[in-house]
Amino acid sequence: MDILFQQIFNALTIGSVYSLVALGLTLVYGILHIPNFAHGALYMVGGYITLLFMESMGIHYWLAIFISIIIVGLLGVVMERLVFHPLRNAPPIHDKIAAIGVLLFLEALVQLVWGAEYRRMLSPYDIVVDFLGLTVTAQR
Incomplete structure (x- = not known):
């Protein structure tokens, strides 16, 4: 039974992160009407900048x-001004192609600057708490 509650907690934690990313994607699509395929790459760049x-x-x-x-x-503002704003009167497929191009550019840029090897960011919250049979890290 403890394993079930642990998995439910893990699912809620990871699902919360996914819902925040989906909320950002929905917000961008709702305002600009562009499916920004580079959305995840921007999160990746943010992580590497933090690192x-x-x-x-x-x-x-x-x-x-x-x-x-x-x-x-x-x-994001620079990307909107330089990439997406000039395409506001173009056919819709151009926005999608531009978003894929930004995605590929950001991935290549990160690989050029930081390399392709695994990197780990140390968290100040390395405490593990056992609560009612659940093992919870302080960061979660």
Whole structure:
């Protein structure tokens, strides 16, 4: 029975993350009417920027995340102005092709800058809590 509750908790945790990503995608599609295929790549860039600030500059976890949010937000504005805004009167397929192009560009850029090997970001929340038979990390 403990395993069932553990899996339900894990499903709710991961499902919450997926719902936040889906909410962002829906928001972009609802406003711009463009399925932004580069949405996940922007999250990836944000993660690598956070990693960069934490490892290279020794900035605290939360401050690095805040800086990353600002940088990725600015990247999104630049992407909208340079890629999607000029295509506002073009046929709808052009928006989709541009979004795929941005996705491929961001993936190649991250691979060029940080490489293709596995990277791990250290969390300040490494405490594991046992609560009513559930094993929960402090970060979750």
